[in-house]
Amino acid sequence: MKIKNLISVKVFIILILLQVLPQTAYSQISEIVSAVTFSESKEGQPLSVRVDLKQVSQINSVTMAYRNLSDSEFKLREMELIGSSATLVIPGDEILVPTLTYYVIIQQTTGEEVAYPEGYPSMAEPLQIMVTAVSQKDKEIVVLSPAPGELVPLEDMFISISFIKAPENVDVSKTKIELNGVDISKMALVAGDLIIFYANNFPGVAKEGAQNLNIEVFDKEGKSYHKIKSNFQAAQGDYYTSLSTKFKYLANVEAESRNENFGGAAIWYNNLTANANGSYGDWELRGYAYLTSEEDKKLQPQHRFSVGINNTWLRLRVGDTYPRFPDMIMDGKRVRGVSGALELGYFNINATFGEIARGLEGSIIETYPSISALGENIIKVDSAKYGNPYAKVNLGTYNREVFAVRPSFGSGENFQLGFTYLHAIDDKNSIELNTPKENIVAGTDLKLAFDNQNIIFKTQASVSLHNSNITEGTFTDEDLDSLFKSDDGSLSGDRDQFETLRDLLGNFMTVNQFIGPINPEKLSSLGAEAELQLSYFNNSVRASYIYRGNDYQSFGQDFVRNDVKGLNVSDRIRLFDNRVFLLFGYEKLEDNLQETKQMTTFFETMNSSISYFPRNNFPNLTLGYSTFKNYNDIDTLGEFSTDDITNRISAILSYNFIAEIRHNASFNVSTSTREDNSLINADAKYTSLSLSVNSFWNSDLASFLSLTYYKSEISTEPYNYTMLSLGGKYQMLDDKLELAVYLSPSFGDYKRQSFDFIGQYEAMKNLRLIMQIRFYTISGQSANSISGLTLRYDI
Amino acid sequence: MKRKLTYISAVIISLLLITTITASNSEPDDTPVALVKKIVKDVTHRSGQEGAWEEAKTGIPLKNGEEVRTGYKSLALVLFTDGSGLIRVRENSILHIYGENVDQKLSKNTFIQKGKIGFDVQKQEDEEFKFTTPTAVASIRGTAGSIGVTDTTTIITCRRGLIGITTQTSSGDLPGGKTANINQKGDIVITETTASEQEQHNQTEQTETKTIKIRTREGILEIDYYPPLGQGN
Missing domain, CATH: 2.60.40.10 (Immunoglobulins)
Incomplete structure (x- = not known):
């Protein structure tokens, strides 16, 4: 290696x-x-x-x-x-x-x-x-070789920069090129609109390992025109050859022992992480395992592990996976099981199956012989086991399994039509102290793009069903007879309807009296959204509409905002070669779609901003102004009424400049005021201001300085603090040892002194030692510390 | 007749372009059209048909009119200097590189004299990107595929995107997943890419090598070679 x-x-x-x-x-x-x-x-x-x-x-x-x-x-x-x-x-x-x-x-x-x-x-x-814009200049001046992240053999290494598309006022010969902090401009050949640097002509200039390339382009007047950064790797030829042949593999193992002491309670962590990556032709194999002393059957899983294989048309991952489906259904939730996708272009299929929650038993707080009504944490329990039939409990978590599948047609570039089905169910036998639930979601999604992606239309719609108690299972015929039997012994007509419904849905989920939504005719479990994007004349116009019923839920997506509908329109205008951006946005949403609340609340948001990205010796600047207005549809002030408006102004500046040495500086200021006219009267004011400067003194030494000021007043309660952070990083012993120190005291209502030390030492070619010590005190609390040692070995 | 005229027009335009480019070559324009990104085994180049074949080295720039030749089990990766695309020149191939830079736009017209190449070309805006073979002209706009030329046929496989093909008797578009067989008369037969053709195409995408190390009395002999289909990568 x-x-x-x-x-x-x-x-x-x-x-x-x-x-x-x-x-x-x-x-x-x-x-x-x-x-x-x-x-x-x-x-x-x-x-x-x-x-x-x-x-x-x-x-x-x-x-x-x-x-x-x-x-x-x-x-x-x-x-x-x-x-x-x-x-x-x-x-x-x-x-x-x-x-x-x-x-x-x-x-x-x-x-x-x-x-x-x-x-x-x-x-x-x-x-x-x-977020800065991609410059037209990035297209004008191109690093042809090496590509970002590319691994190249050291003896054949060359850097090539193309100026073919650069304008006339660019002076190619003035271009400054730095490789790992060393100026190689004079070693490069200029061939018309092309610059080439051959590492072989200058032995010792390039060394194996990670390579940082910085390029600064100047115009004919000597002014900086554009800066480009790129990174790649170089390896000795024999190693490169071994990487380039047959099965390529790379692996590392990391062992960490860490002690955390908070409030006088010390905890030791011992962790082992292993990563392995391999490839064979188009096929890539990736595996990792993270084993920790924190793994405990009484907690959700702490270990993490997975093995995945993929190529251009197949992806398969076993272990801890984070599958993505349409975002209203499932979007990156951890599943311990199997996830995969077959992507043929004209037909594709994604699927996942596994556990999304481990079963964790709850605990009894108090038992009761009888109760007036079941509550959120007052449930029926096994009286033979607990002495009484009811108990107030700390609710447990069921072992929950999920299955989701999405067949789709089309590559997604200009067309894709997908259908998604998700089923999640609690394992009734995994714990006792809670109520097992079940959920299914069925949805469809469509993407259409025209005119070279200048017109894009995307839509998705899903319907969910849930069952809040599947303990007794699906109704049997006898259950239905009993439920719909009249006093005279005859069965009512609703029984047949319910039986039909049971026979239909019973193939997919448990059907009993706990199935929801209770008001499907009001579209309470419908989630839908549509979006149209138009990109013409330097404008990017986007209009979207969302609708989510109050009872829409997917166990695969914990964070969907329910009971909301409305419109969002925005326009981003690009001016002066992507140097100036204007943004205007308006959104109006409302809740209470199924009239389950006393009053409807409206949420109006207006956003505007102007950004300037000069890309030269001037700071990037963004100024923003937003207004958030929330109000009800009735004037009468009541306990549940909402009537507030928040105005927010922000400015962000970032500036990379050279003053003797290279500095990266940023300045953020944001202030907002909420005027609450409701009974709660939760007026609030926030102001935050931060300044940071990173200075690179030479290739071995860098320093960091930041200052934050925060001031808030919520319901007349003020809270202010100032935080100063300063630190530095120094590399020595031929870059084998790196030491970093950070000091961060804060003053005001939040008093804390924090000290961090991180040392990294390359003990052997493949062995790295990392030591971290963090010590901090918070006023009125005992001192806290974190200290750890990590060993990392590359194979 | 109409198709014949179209083909003749395309050939005349191509020749005019090549002639123009060749003529403009006499004017001082030092900017190379392409450069050799990677070499495996026996790769030579020469500046025009009158020049002598010289050993190519990694990073060597290729100017308008230069030719690249690969030998047995050899490979050259050629990168266009406007960053628009990459050509993989397979074994026993001869490629002529033509390009003209007008108003910061590089028009490329690459003549495949013989052999097989794979290509991966980004979406072109106003620039031209053409491959010319003895029997066809292929216009590229954001496409990946391969072209094989023998004495009697040209086989073009389009992996993704769209390739416009013009011959002396026909013209048409070749979409992704299809292969065109063009005979000497210029007849185009478009079919779904077969497994065999796909394998041939995949071969053009191979860019990596295998190494055999043989320990001899004189030391270790390393043989770096381009693997045959199905044995490498």
Whole structure:
């Protein structure tokens, strides 16, 4: 093995994306999340997200909620939780200029959910990152070779940059090229509109391993015209050859021992992670296993493992999988089982089968000989076992299995018609202290695209049925006779109708008196949406309509917003070669579709923003203004009435500049005011301001500085804090040792002192040692610490 | 008759383009049209028909009118300098590269004298991307496929996208998943790509090599070779 820390090319790309220009949100208070890190966020390009966690033993799952400025709803995706990090790659088609708004939902082992930033949605605002536009200049100046992430043999390595499509005012000869921080501009050959650098002509300039390429292009006046970054890998020829032949494989094993001490309670974690990737021709094999001392049969699964195989037409994954179907039915939920897809283009089929919840028994709080009515946590229990027939309990969780299948026709480029069926059922025998449930969802979806994707129409519709108690199973004929027998002994006509219904639906699910929805004629379990996108004359117009009945539910999707319908319209206008973006959006939604509430609430949102991406020596800038108005359809103020309006103004600046050395700076300011005219009178004001500067002193030393100021006043209750973070990273011993130190004190209503030390040492060519120590104190609480040691071995 | 005229027109236009490109070659334009991205075994190149064949090396630029020749069990990957596409030149093939850069648009017309090539071409905006063989002209717009040329036939397989084909007697479009057989008369027979043709096409997508190491008294002898169908990759 000649390459350090080589994983797979895909994993390498994700890691590089996260390392090149990470946007990290450290400066939010949270007892669970220590940082959220994004890769460079460019429109249309996949965005990698990593959430670093504390107190992992208390976490069941982590879900990322995100939306573009013009989206009506947050998309929620479960993240892949391994060790103390949760990761997700957001598909490129979901990343749009100018901002991505997000928050994180952490489900704890207690069942409680907490958000990051803490307090969202009632006590905090979601966070934003800037999404920059893909420049026309990216098409004008092209790195022909090596391709991003490509593995090339060191002795044949060459870098080629094409200026064929560059305008006349670009001066090719002035181009500055840096390979791993070394200026190689004068070593490159200029052949017309092509620049070529042959590594073989300059021995020692390029070394094996990861290669960072920075290119800066200048115009004829010497002004910076464009900057390009790229990454690839180089390996010695014999190693490259071994990779290029037959079955290619790469693997690594990581062992971690970590101690977390919170509030005086210390917990040791011992984790083992193994990754293996292989390929044979078109076929790729990927496997991973994460085994942890936290695995406990009394908790949801903590171990993670999967093996997957795929090529251009088949994908199959066994173990912990995150299948995606139309998002109203199932979208990235963890399934322990089998997921796969056959993708032939004209016909495709996706399917998944497995467990989405492990059975965890509840506990008895109190038993009763009789009760007036069953409650949410007052249920019937086995009187022989518990002494009484009723009990108040801590509800358990049933072992829940899901099966979903989606045949579809068409490749999806211009046409695709799909049909989805999902069935989820609790295993009645897995626990005692709860009520087992069942759910089926059937849906269809369609995509049409015309005129080279300038016109796109997408729609999906689903209907759900659920049964809230399948303990007694489906009605038998005798049950029906008993149920519909009149006093005179005759059977009423409804019996035959119910029998027909039972015979029809009974093939799919349990049919008894607990089946829902109770009002299907009001479309209460219908979920539907349609969207039209038009892209003409530098405008991207999008209009969508959503409808979700109050009783629509899918056990495959925990986060669908129910009881809502309405329209969303937005227009994004691109000006001056994608340097200026204007966005206008309007949305009006309402609830109470089935008139199950006392009054209807309307939700009106208006978004507007202007972004400027000069791509030269000037900051990227986005200014945004949004208004959220919620109100009822009646004037009378009552206990349940809603009447509030929130105005939010935000500005985001980011600037990469050279002042003696290279700096990446960003500045965010956001202020919002909620005027609540309801009886609750929950007026609120939030202001947050953050500034960060990352400075790269040389190829070995980098420093980080950030300052956050947060001020809120909710129902006249003020809360203010200031947080300062500073740190640095230094590489030494021929890059074998990397030391990083971060210090983060905060002042005001949130007083915390935090110290982080991370040391990485490459003990042998394939063996890396990572040591992490985090120490922090919160005013009024005992000191907390995390210390861990990780060994990583690449095979 | 109409088809014949269309074909003759296409050939004349192609020849005019080649002539124009050749003529313009005399003007100072140093920008290469393509470069050799990867070489396996025996790959040579020459600048025009009068030049001598020289050994090609990785990264070597190819200017308008240059030719690339591959030997037995050899392979060359050729990348167009506008980033529009990649050509995999299989064994025993000769490829002529023509291109003209006008107003920042590179029009490509590649003549396959013999042998087999695979291609993966991005969507073209206003630029031309054509493959010419002794019996057909194939116009490409965002397509992946392969072209094989023998003394008597041209076989074009379209994996995805659409290829416009013009011959001396016929013209038509070849969609993804189909293969066109063109005889010397220019007759086009379009059929679903058979398993055998698919395998032939897949062969053009192979770009990796196998290595045999033989320990001899003089040391270790390494043989790097392009694997035959079904044994590698």
